[in-house]
Amino acid sequence: MILYKSLVSSHLKYANSVLYPKRKTDSDKLECVQKRATKLILELSNKPYCDQLKAVYLTMLKYRRYRGDMPELFKISKGKFDPTCVAHFDFVDLSEDTIRPRGHNYKLVQNHCDYDL
Numbered sequence: 001m002i003l004y005k006s007l008v009s010s011h012l013k014y015a016n017s018v019l020y021p022k023r024k025t026d027s028d029k030l031e032c033v034q035k036r037a038t039k040l041i042l043e044l045s046n047k048p049y050c051d052q053l054k055a056v057y058l059t060m061l062k063y064r065r066y067r068g069d070m071p072e073l074f075k076i077s078k079g080k081f082d083p084t085c086v087a088h089f090d091f092v093d094l095s096e097d098t099i100r101p102r103g104h105n106y107k108l109v110q111n112h113c114d115y116d117l
Contacts, residue, residue, distance in 0.1 A: 004037045031061050
């Protein structure tokens with residue numbers, strides 16, 4: 001596990017944040033590397049994948065992406081980044097009577113884009 005965390009994990013973290021796989025097949029390929037590394041531990045080879053991760057104190061790569069995105073979105077919403085360098089996010093306007101968001105004032109408007117490749 002020491003070899004995995006020092007050599008393989010750093011590459012997965014880099015690929016996870018830089019590549020940011022959009023397709024499920026791409027993210028499954030990255031996750032497969034971590035699955036294989038946890039199966040190499042003899043005591044954990046017969047256990048389910050979730051139990052293997054808990055035993056070696058790891059999380060799934062999908063959750064690492066979410067955990068990395070949250071602080072960045074917070075910084076963008078608070079104006080900590082240069083607005084010319086980051087994507088523009090629209091928040092729900094609470095003054096409109098038609099939209100009543102529940103919870104907090106930082107609800108994002110989902111913009112959908114259609115494009116042909």
